[in-house]
Amino acid sequence: MKKLMECVPNFSEGRNEVIVEQIIDEVRKIEGITILDYSSDKDHNRTVLTMIGSPEQVREAAINSARKAAELIDMSKHEGAHPRMGATDVIPFTPVSNVTIAECVDVAKEVGAEIGSWGIPVYLYEDAATTPDRRNLADVRKGQYEGFFEKIKKEEWKPDFGPQEMNVKGGATAVGARVPLVAFNINLDTPDVEIASKIAKKIRHIGGGLRYVKAIGLKLEERNQTQVSMNLVNYEKSAVYQAFEMVKMEARRYGVNVVGSEVIGTVPMKSLLDVAEYYLQIENFSIDQILEKRLLDEQ
Amino acid sequence: MKKLMECVPNFSEGRNEVIVEQIIDEVRKIEGITILDYSSDKDHNRTVLTMIGSPEQVREAAINSARKAAELIDMSKHEGAHPRMGATDVIPFTPVSNVTIAECVDVAKEVGAEIGSWGIPVYLYEDAATTPDRRNLADVRKGQYEGFFEKIKKEEWKPDFGPQEMNVKGGATAVGARVPLVAFNINLDTPDVEIASKIAKKIRHIGGGLRYVKAIGLKLEERNQTQVSMNLVNYEKSAVYQAFEMVKMEARRYGVNVVGSEVIGTVPMKSLLDVAEYYLQIENFSIDQILEKRLLDEQ
Numbered sequence: 001m002k003k004l005m006e007c008v009p010n011f012s013e014g015r016n017e018v019i020v021e022q023i024i025d026e027v028r029k030i031e032g033i034t035i036l037d038y039s040s041d042k043d044h045n046r047t048v049l050t051m052i053g054s055p056e057q058v059r060e061a062a063i064n065s066a067r068k069a070a071e072l073i074d075m076s077k078h079e080g081a082h083p084r085m086g087a088t089d090v091i092p093f094t095p096v097s098n099v100t101i102a103e104c105v106d107v108a109k110e111v112g113a114e115i116g117s118w119g120i121p122v123y124l125y126e127d128a129a130t131t132p133d134r135r136n137l138a139d140v141r142k143g144q145y146e147g148f149f150e151k152i153k154k155e156e157w158k159p160d161f162g163p164q165e166m167n168v169k170g171g172a173t174a175v176g177a178r179v180p181l182v183a184f185n186i187n188l189d190t191p192d193v194e195i196a197s198k199i200a201k202k203i204r205h206i207g208g209g210l211r212y213v214k215a216i217g218l219k220l221e222e223r224n225q226t227q228v229s230m231n232l233v234n235y236e237k238s239a240v241y242q243a244f245e246m247v248k249m250e251a252r253r254y255g256v257n258v259v260g261s262e263v264i265g266t267v268p269m270k271s272l273l274d275v276a277e278y279y280l281q282i283e284n285f286s287i288d289q290i291l292e293k294r295l296l297d298e299q
Numbered sequence: 300m301k302k303l304m305e306c307v308p309n310f311s312e313g314r315n316e317v318i319v320e321q322i323i324d325e326v327r328k329i330e331g332i333t334i335l336d337y338s339s340d341k342d343h344n345r346t347v348l349t350m351i352g353s354p355e356q357v358r359e360a361a362i363n364s365a366r367k368a369a370e371l372i373d374m375s376k377h378e379g380a381h382p383r384m385g386a387t388d389v390i391p392f393t394p395v396s397n398v399t400i401a402e403c404v405d406v407a408k409e410v411g412a413e414i415g416s417w418g419i420p421v422y423l424y425e426d427a428a429t430t431p432d433r434r435n436l437a438d439v440r441k442g443q444y445e446g447f448f449e450k451i452k453k454e455e456w457k458p459d460f461g462p463q464e465m466n467v468k469g470g471a472t473a474v475g476a477r478v479p480l481v482a483f484n485i486n487l488d489t490p491d492v493e494i495a496s497k498i499a500k501k502i503r504h505i506g507g508g509l510r511y512v513k514a515i516g517l518k519l520e521e522r523n524q525t526q527v528s529m530n531l532v533n534y535e536k537s538a539v540y541q542a543f544e545m546v547k548m549e550a551r552r553y554g555v556n557v558v559g560s561e562v563i564g565t566v567p568m569k570s571l572l573d574v575a576e577y578y579l580q581i582e583n584f585s586i587d588q589i590l591e592k593r594l595l596d597e598q
Contacts, residue, residue, distance in 0.1 A: 006590075036593045052594070096590070180590075187582070244579050260582040269568050269589045275575035280543050283486070283559040290568045291335075291395060291479075292591050295303070295351055298333045 004097035005104060006036075006180070007058040008265060010089045011047045011069045012078050012171070014040035019072045020047050026064040033057045036266045043221055045080025046089070048183070050265045052096055055107050062091050062111045066173065070118060075145050075171040081218050082229075083138075085145045086120065086171030090137060093177045101127050104177035112175040116161025121152060124160045125176035126233075131156075137174055138214060145171045182232040182271045183264035184240055186247045190256045193219040196226035199250040203228070203243065210246065212238035225259065235271040241278040269293070300596045303395040304403060305479070306357040309388045310346045310368045311377050311470070313339035318371045319346050325363040332356045335565070344379030345388070349565070351395055354406050361390050361410045365472065369417060374444050374470040382437075384444045385419065385470030389436060392476045395567065396595055400426050403476035411474040415460025420451060423459045424475035430455075436473055444470045481531040481570045482563035483539055485546045489555045492518040495525035498549040502527070502542065509545065511537035524558065534570040540577040568592070 013019050020040055027035055033053035040047040051061055066088040073087035091111060093104040108128040116122045129135040133156070143151045149166045151157050158164050159172065166172065188196055196217030203209040212234035218227045228247050232238055248258050263272070270287055277285045287293050312318050319339055326334060332352035339346040350360055365387040372386035390410060392403040407427040415421045428434040432455070442450045448465045450456050457463050458471065465471065487495055495516030502508040511533035517526045527546050531537055547557050562571075569586055576584045586592050 004594075034593070034597050036590070037588065052590075096594075240575075240579065258580060260580045262582055263579075263584060263588055266588050266590050266593060269572070269591050272572050272575040272589070273568070275579060276539075276571040279578040280539065280574060281557060281559045283561055285562060289562055289565055290571070291305070291351075291565050292568045292595060294335050294565060295333060295395075295595065296591055298335065 003054055003099045003103075004052055005055050005058050005099050005107065006050065006052050006094040006096045007062050007091065008048060008050050008094070008181075009062055009065060009091045011049070011065075011073065012045065012075060012080065012084045012087055012089050013069070013073050014045040014047050014080065015042055022072060023047070023065050023068045024049065026068045027051055027061045030057055030061045030064070033061050039265070041082070043080070043218070044082035045078065046082050046084065048265055055099060055103060058093065059107045059111055063114050066091065066111075066115055067118070070120060070170040074169050076168050078145065083141055083144050083216070084171070085141050085148055086167075086173040087169070088115070088173050089171075090174045090176070092126065092181070094180050101177055101179065104128075108175045108177045112161045115173050115175070116159065118162075118170070120162050120167045120170045121159035121164070121172040122161040123172065123174045125174045126178035128175065128177040130160055137176070140174050148172055179234060180268050180271075182235045182240060182267050184230050184232055184243060185262040185264065186228045186230070186244065186258055187220065187223070187260045187262070188226045188228065188251060188256050189259045190226055190254065191219075191224045193217055193226050195251075195254045195256055196228055198254075199247055200228045200230075202250045203246045204230075210238040210242055213243055232271075235274070239274050239278070240271055241275045300397045302353055302398045302402075303351055303595070304354050304357045304398050304406065305349065305351050305393040305395050306361050306390065307347060307349050307393070308361055308364060308390045310348070310364070310372065311344065311374060311379065311383045311386050311388050312368070312372050313344040313346050313379065314341050321371060322346070322364050322367045323348065325367045326350055326360045329356055329360050329363070332360050340381070342379070343381035344377065345381050345383065354398060354402060357392065358406045358410055362413050365390065365410075365414055366417070369419060369469040373468050375467050377444065382440050382443055383470075384440050384447055385472040386468070387414070387472050388470075389440075389473045389475070391425065393479050396592070400476055400478060403427075407474045407476045411460045411472075414472050414474070415458065417461075417469070419461050419466045419469045420458035420463070420471040421460040422471065422473045424473045425477040427474065427476040429459055436475065439473050447471055478533050478535065479567050479570070481534045481539060481566050483529050483531055483542060484561040484563065485527045485529070485543065485557055486519065486522070486559045486561070487525045487527070487550060487555050488558045489525055489553065490518075490523045492516055492525050494550075494553045494555055495527055497553075498546055499527045499529075501549050502545045503529075509537040509541055512542055531570075534573070538573050538577070539570055540574045543574075
């Protein structure tokens with residue numbers, strides 16, 4: 001049985017297409033790998049790449065693209081709305097088919113060791129984390145690039161790989177293993193980022209909200225709107241429709257409306273089928289009723 | 300990208316397992332085809348087969364299984380509760396992935412021409428129909444096997460392929476192309492079937508409602524509730540969420556509530572992803588963001 005792993009590296013460049021293409025080219029060179037998606041956001045100044053392949057292929061692709069990002073991106077000049085700490089900001093590995101989360105952890109450690117050998121501090125996170133306080137990416141990334149020059153000196157933030165010293169150009173990188181993540185943003189008809197931030201704080205886990213939801217408020221300069229930008233780290237437990245309804249519920253307090261949402265990158269179909277099942281109040285639904293699921297199972 | 304087509308031939312034999320297995324074996328012989336399901340009904344004396352493959356594979360499978368059915372089934376001795384006119388009664392082709400309805404029409408015509416060359420009259424129906432009055436399968440099949448010996452003599456019922464003369468042993472066959480049908484029921488908290496019927500009449504095409512929705516009102520005796528039972532014959536044009544919202548809208552008039560819904564049998568994932576896209580107000584969503592869609596494409 002073919003082993004398939006997903007890898008979704010995030011690079012801190014979303015404005016210069018030439019740089020983005022050179023980074024993606026490193027992945028294209030690897031035979032047999034599938035680039036499912038990549039998209040750059042100018043406000044975030046960030047590119048998110050989704051690729052699938054064998055554990056060996058995604059490991060090689062992650063290493064080569066991170067090496068190119070370290071060469072072409074200068075973090076000391078980076079600006080963007082999205083929190084970030086490195087040229088290659090984060091590299092998560094996710095099981096897709098016939099691989100375990102433990103195999104993803106193994107690949108994460110191999111990639112982390114390689115990046116660390118270039119003089120870039122590396123933190124293992126989520127299921128690859130070496131301590132409980134490194135599980136959460138937001139905790140790892142707290143302080144961001146600018147804050148890391150001090151943060152890294154603390155003993156509890158000694159990197160898992162690489163020097164205990166910030167890399168001025170490349171920053172620091174988080175490498176992890178996790179179950180599939182749904183990146184889901186909700187756009188609001190207010191230009192007031194304070195409101196988006198207040199809503200984000202209310203619906204996310206650390207604020208007393210949904211257990212597996214991480215959220216921040218962002219300004220969408222081009223649209224003169226704001227956004228609650230979320231990561232649903234376990235959509236089977238904290239569902240997409242719950243996050244959506246909770247944002248609407250909080251927005252009401254400010255007389256603010258949801259004008260739309262975005263699903264970023266690739267998601268498992270079950271994450272959105274759950275939404276249909278909820279809103280249509282479907283009784284006794286099974287994912288085996290989906291033609292494509294049956295087809296994948298039978299092949 | 301991999302092209303996938305579904306074909307659901309109906310054979311007029313549901314009692315003799317040996318014959319059914321010989322027909323299905325013709326499909327099993329074709330490498331790469333996936334048999335999703337086949338089931339025989341003794342009362343109907345009919346077997347329904349669901350298979351998926353490339354356009355070439357399903358064309359070959361449809362032809363070979365129909366040839367075997369023509370060899371083994373004698374329609375002059377057939378009895379069964381389900382309307383039927385031929386040994387292979389009906390062969391619909393449906394797009395699954397990366398194929399158009401026009402490509403399904405092409406395959407339907409090729410299969411029809413082949414079956415016609417065996418001396419079996421063939422009628423093209425639904426999107427493959429050559430005249431508007433042949434679109435509806437029920438109209439084509441009206442009179443059934445027994446009535447066709449006269450019906451076929453009429454100029455308006457000259458077959459699209461094969462002789463203008465009934466085949467005593469093989470009967471006649473309808474070959475068609477259609478978009479996938481979604482069987483979708485909505486349950487109401489009223490025991491009054493009159494209300495369910497009134498809602499059904501208001502939302503269906505012939506009553507002035509949605510273009511591609513067929514609907515009736517039914518009593519659910521065990522639950523002491525009623526149901527609007529629908530066939531959505533083109534969910535891309537008349538969507539599942541539209542049908543759902545229109546039923547709720549009409550139910551309001553009677554102070555009646557929707558208590559749940561049912562999706563019957565297998566449906567394409569897009570039919571339900573559209574629902575999520577609508578309720579979440581997702582901007583710029585593409586089905587290619589679904590991991591399973593991408594995986595099927597790459598295989």
